[in-house]
Amino acid sequence: MLAAFRENLIEEIKTRVDIIDLISEYVPLKRRGQNYVGLCPFHTEKTPSFTVSPSKQLFYCFGCGVGGDAFTFLMKREGLNFSEALTRLAERVGINLEEGEGAGIFKLRREKERLYQIGALAARFYHLILLRHPTAAQAREYLQRRRVSLEAVRKFELGYAPDSPRALVDYLKRHGFHPREIALAGLAASRAPEGSFDRFRRRLMFPVKDPAGKVIGFGGRALDNSEPKYLNTPETPLFRKGHHLYGLHLAVAGIRRRGKAVVVEGYLDAISAWQHGVDNVVATLGTALTIEQARALKRYTEEVIIAYDADAAGRAAALRVLGVLADMGLRVRVLLLPEGKDPDEFLQRQGGQAFQKLVEEAPPWLVYIIEQVAQSYNLADPSECVKAIQKIIPYLAKIEDAVERDNYVRILSRRTGQLETAIYEELHKFRARQMGRPRRLILDGDIRDSQGTAVTTFQGPEVYLLCAYLASEEWADRIEASLGPAFWSLPQAGIIASAAKELREEYPGLEGEDFQDKLSKKLPPDALPLLARVALKEGQEPLEPKALEQAIKSIQLKKWEDEMQACRRSLSLAEAAGREDEVKALQTRILDLARNIKNLKAGRGET
Numbered sequence: 001m002l003a004a005f006r007e008n009l010i011e012e013i014k015t016r017v018d019i020i021d022l023i024s025e026y027v028p029l030k031r032r033g034q035n036y037v038g039l040c041p042f043h044t045e046k047t048p049s050f051t052v053s054p055s056k057q058l059f060y061c062f063g064c065g066v067g068g069d070a071f072t073f074l075m076k077r078e079g080l081n082f083s084e085a086l087t088r089l090a091e092r093v094g095i096n097l098e099e100g101e102g103a104g105i106f107k108l109r110r111e112k113e114r115l116y117q118i119g120a121l122a123a124r125f126y127h128l129i130l131l132r133h134p135t136a137a138q139a140r141e142y143l144q145r146r147r148v149s150l151e152a153v154r155k156f157e158l159g160y161a162p163d164s165p166r167a168l169v170d171y172l173k174r175h176g177f178h179p180r181e182i183a184l185a186g187l188a189a190s191r192a193p194e195g196s197f198d199r200f201r202r203r204l205m206f207p208v209k210d211p212a213g214k215v216i217g218f219g220g221r222a223l224d225n226s227e228p229k230y231l232n233t234p235e236t237p238l239f240r241k242g243h244h245l246y247g248l249h250l251a252v253a254g255i256r257r258r259g260k261a262v263v264v265e266g267y268l269d270a271i272s273a274w275q276h277g278v279d280n281v282v283a284t285l286g287t288a289l290t291i292e293q294a295r296a297l298k299r300y301t302e303e304v305i306i307a308y309d310a311d312a313a314g315r316a317a318a319l320r321v322l323g324v325l326a327d328m329g330l331r332v333r334v335l336l337l338p339e340g341k342d343p344d345e346f347l348q349r350q351g352g353q354a355f356q357k358l359v360e361e362a363p364p365w366l367v368y369i370i371e372q373v374a375q376s377y378n379l380a381d382p383s384e385c386v387k388a389i390q391k392i393i394p395y396l397a398k399i400e401d402a403v404e405r406d407n408y409v410r411i412l413s414r415r416t417g418q419l420e421t422a423i424y425e426e427l428h429k430f431r432a433r434q435m436g437r438p439r440r441l442i443l444d445g446d447i448r449d450s451q452g453t454a455v456t457t458f459q460g461p462e463v464y465l466l467c468a469y470l471a472s473e474e475w476a477d478r479i480e481a482s483l484g485p486a487f488w489s490l491p492q493a494g495i496i497a498s499a500a501k502e503l504r505e506e507y508p509g510l511e512g513e514d515f516q517d518k519l520s521k522k523l524p525p526d527a528l529p530l531l532a533r534v535a536l537k538e539g540q541e542p543l544e545p546k547a548l549e550q551a552i553k554s555i556q557l558k559k560w561e562d563e564m565q566a567c568r569r570s571l572s573l574a575e576a577a578g579r580e581d582e583v584k585a586l587q588t589r590i591l592d593l594a595r596n597i598k599n600l601k602a603g604r605g606e607t
């Protein structure tokens with residue numbers, strides 16, 4: 001029992017702790033692509049090789065090889081054992097362990113359950129006030145003016161927070177909730193001498209629900225000039241900033257059926273879409289789309305259409321998120337609204353079908369970027385034109401599929417009037433700058449760059465093979481067919497590979513983040529640094545069949561050379577002892593090995 005509680009507890013802590021927050025307290029981190037980097041706290045360095053991944057919640061230092069999760073970090077940094085780190089992290093995320101771990105986790109479950117109840121009651125309370133109470137007249141007028149139907153008000157359970165210091169707090173207290181719990185739910189604050197008071201007042205209330213439809217937080221819009229215009233629930237055990245999407249619970253079925261999700265900025269855009277029969281629309285909550293929100297969408301679809309306002313702010317917001325989404329492997333398109341319009345206005349005037357048509361016609365994100373950039377430069381001026389192309393190149397470099405990339409180069413060439421060859425040249429220059437010197441694999445050990453110095457971020461074909469092994473079952477089979485299951489010389493690599501194999505047998509077809517999640521849980525702590533290293537490198541180094549073959553060859557060669565040395569040692573012993581049969585057998589084997597090695601080095605590779 002206790003072991004299960006402990007596992008639950010660790011799981012709960014992992015979902016609540018943010019590794020970026022934690023590590024930022026020790027190391028200043030800077031964003032770089034999908035990850036954060038900083039100067040390693042475990043060794044002395046001048047350029048940052050310490051990398052933290054917010055989506056994977058792992059860290060790894062490419063300089064000294066330390067890596068792992070939040071627990072590992074705290075243990076290493078503070079010299080704690082696992083239990084001590086557990087206690088520290090539990091405190092950090094507000095889990096009380098004093099009554100023992102079992103009681104603690106029980107309390108936690110119960111606490112969450114209570115918070116869901118508070119959310120449901122509060123939504124109900126605000127909703128009834130909006131529907132009936134005289135104090136909500138202004139809110140009802142506002143909704144009428146925005147043409148929100150009564151049906152939509154009911155479906156989205158819109159509400160109104162009255163202008164009264166303790167209306168909700170008193171209501172919840174009457175239902176048996178303690179002011180401390182109400183504060184924990186983010187619905188009340190406390191100040192001496194008044195005590196608890198409502199956080200939301202005189203606001204139109206939009207309950208934010210999880211995909212199962214349970215209330216986890218609120219967005220409140222001011223109806224007068226109060227600041228801020230939008231007030232959200234603060235961080236609570238249920239509500240995390242930038243993690244949730246408004247309207248997702250009502251859109252899941254539509255997203256699945258249509259195979260795509262449309263992302264808008266405003267609550268009313270999402271409601272308006274639903275009202276007009278467009279049932280696959282979600283809204284971000286007053287922020288640009290975050291990685292976490294994109295991950296949430298990726299559970300339901302591979303295709304996302306960004307439908308932000310057709311003004312400068314909306315376009316800037318779209319540009320910020322496009323690269324991030326594409327990096328996550330989502331197909332991304334951008335919906336083009338008439339200038340100055342937001343999705344709600346368009347839907348009100350043109351209707352749901354016209355909106356659907358815009359969704360169907362939405363250009364791929366890179367075409368959108370090309371158009372945006374082209375419009376902001378005077379392309380008739382050659383130097384401006386070069387600048388425009390240079391602005392687009394970093395996005396173009398993200399496209400891995402060659403056919404797709406050629407297509408975009410053609411579009412860019414047509415739009416700017418520059419030759420395709422000139423664009424390819426810029427692209428190659430950019431790539432060379434980005435990667436440092438071009439790398440190649442050589443047979444006798446590490447992967448080196450053209451100058452022959454080992455590239456520290458990519459030590460050895462074995463790590464490369466482990467990457468490939470985890471990336472797909474097909475490659476794992478290919479590797480085992482060539483090298484057998486037991487070739488790993490790094491013991492942790494062998495452990496990780498066999499855990500991956502078991503997992504694939506247990507859950508056929510499991511892949512991506514689910515696979516990685518389950519895998520990391522299966523592993524002993526000392527295998528985590530290597531997994532973190534492999535996971536963080538994923539997406540930075542291309543996995544391709546040719547490089548895979550090279551890495552396999554390189555390992556094969558090492559295997560044969562090791563065997564050759566062992567044979568030579570045995571041979572001299574056998575000769576000294578006069579064991580003639582053994583001498584003969586060893587000589588034959590050595591000749592075989594020598595031939596194999598020679599063939600492999602000559603690139604023929606037969607055994």
Ligand SMILES: [Zn+2]
Nearest residue numbers: 040043061064
């Ligand atoms: Zn380091």
